[in-house]
Amino acid sequence: MAIERINRTEEIMKNGIPIDMEAHYKRIHEREKQQEQEAAEARRLEKIRIDNMKCPLCKSQEKEHHVVSSSNGIMGPGYHSSPIMDYYVCKDCGIHYSDLNKK
Numbered sequence: 001m002a003i004e005r006i007n008r009t010e011e012i013m014k015n016g017i018p019i020d021m022e023a024h025y026k027r028i029h030e031r032e033k034q035q036e037q038e039a040a041e042a043r044r045l046e047k048i049r050i051d052n053m054k055c056p057l058c059k060s061q062e063k064e065h066h067v068v069s070s071s072n073g074i075m076g077p078g079y080h081s082s083p084i085m086d087y088y089v090c091k092d093c094g095i096h097y098s099d100l101n102k103k
């Protein structure tokens, strides 16, 4: 975001248009706020989607999310781990299933 801000400022200066910096930053701020709200809304919808996801066998919505990660084996700085598998366990019938519509 910071780089974009600099580029935009340079662009405006190059064109020799007087800038109302306050309005300029207010616009950027408003756009950031809007993006934040959109991201929050996307997270909310994703949570609802997952909450509503049913067990493929018994159709129960009671489930536990499990994530299996692999690490590079380093303890301390340089430690890195990445999820290699994630799945849900149905609390009613116990089968494991994947979120097929995961984004």
Ligand SMILES: [Zn+2]
Binding pocket: 055, 056, 057, 058, 059, 060, 090, 091, 092, 093, 094, 095
């Ligand atoms: Zn089930």
